Amino acid sequence: MLSLLRPLLAACSCLLLPGGQAWIPGYNNGFHYQDISNGNGNGEIYFNGVRLLVESPELSVSATRGSSVTLPCHFHYEPEQTTPRRTRVKWSWLPANTISAPVSPEALTREIEVMVAMGSRHRSYGSFRGRVRLRRSAPGDMSLVISELQLNDTGRYRCEVIDGLEDESVTVDLEMRGVVFPYYSQKGRYHFNFFGAQQACKDQEATLATFEQLFAAWEEGLDWCNAGWLADGTVQYPIKAPRAGCGGVDLAPGLRSYGQRHRLLYRYDAFCFSATIRGTVYFLKNQTKFNFTEAVQACVSDGSHIAKVGQMYAAWRLMGLDRCDAGWLADGSVRYPITKARANCGPPEPGVRHFGFPPLYLEFGVYCYR
Structure with a gap:
């Protein structure tokens, strides 16, 4: 450990304390160091960390359109700290139509900022401006409250707490309670490319369904033998009763998938998702x-x-x-x-x-x- 500190000691004006421990003026990264003597005169520096923990009691939350929802996020230290520490929280969002399972590292770069806060200062962004706040019901509570929920608010939200060099996070999925329905063009079956399917659902006060929403609809009994676009760019359809022309009688019930398709060139129907209406x-x-x-x-x-x-x-x-x-x-x-x-x-x-x-x-x- 001391060998790791030597370049730092050489680069700054530091005081070498007995036992080989370094005191670096004004340096604090959220951890503390302690000199432990083993009794033979050889001083060693042990890393005695203050651990930052960020947790959520619910990793998935569902809500209705137009309502308010709370995405829980709490942080604390081990060991507990007697004095408050200066922390920063950042909430970001990965829209449902960009989520794949498992989430790739590249997907994290597509996260959209929702809100950042430090102390009493905070700032919200984009379509979330004026609709989000931190609950702060207790010390360490950084839960995000979203009001006036919109259909496209669904997705994976990341609560990231930063303390000096420490950076920990937890994710919470937001789902909307609603209904999935198949939709096709006035011209007949299989006339939508991906972007046409998106617009068709939007025109009918809906959005393209996610895989999770279609799967839930299948579990509840949706059976439809025409393939449709989903929000992630895949093409699938739900079958409860296997039959000829719908994947064959030998396949088990489930979601039949064509996988990813070119979003401009291929044409199918759409699976739309609609949630609670106000009127x-x-x-x-x-x-x-x-x-x-x-x-x-x-x-x-x-x-x-x-x-x-x-x-x-x-x-x-x-x-x-x-x-x-x-x-x-x-x-x-x-x-x-x-x-x-x-x-x-x-x-x-x-x-x-x-x-x-x-x-x-x-x-x-x-x-x-x-």
Whole structure:
């Protein structure tokens, strides 16, 4: 250990204490050194560290859109310190669509700064500006509070505490409670490249689903035999009942994966994810039915807007919307939501029934969003 200190001793004006211990004026890296004599006159320097620990009791947190959520992060020292130490905390974020498992070192360079704080000073960045703060409910509490949660806030958050040369961190995954639904173009199946799929989901008040979200939907019963883009650029589809044309009858149930595909050249459908909506989706009661143009105007006249597909799925899955009446939606499709399956309302399981994209002059009811 002393040999490691010699270059430093030679480079600065230092005082060599008895036993070979060096005192370096004004130097403090968060550790302390202690002279231990072994009784034979040969002094040795032992590294007696003050260890910085950064921990989280929850490595995964789920929340609903529009709500507030707390990502827990706490730090402490071993041994405990009797006087406060000057620390800096940095929260950063790896968006869900950039996460691969395991996370590569290169992925860490894609982390986006969320907030930095030292003492009473803090600063937030980008879309998090004004929406984040530190909880500070107790000494060492650096938990991040995010308000007004947005669909694209999901991902992996890193809490990094820096004390001098010490730097420790912990990650917390943020998931959104919601629903995954398959989506395809008005032109038919397999018309979206990756960026088109992203935009299609966004147009329907949703985002491209992550692998974890699609896997959870599969566990809950989603079975769909058409491949779709996911947020990480892979193409997959969920199968509960193996069958010919869907990977074959000999494959076990699960997610069928085509792996990564060229995001511009290849075309598939999309798996979208929608979370809780703030408003209400409702079927507009009217004595007459509408063509698409009339349906759009009817919702406006009722003080609302024609509902989007993501809004209907969220209202069906998270709010129990149940209506056995086909109605126009904003993308020109006709659908209706069934929570309690019954005769004359489609298949014998809950779901959003889909009539496709009929000619816009045909007449149906309409679902509005307020």
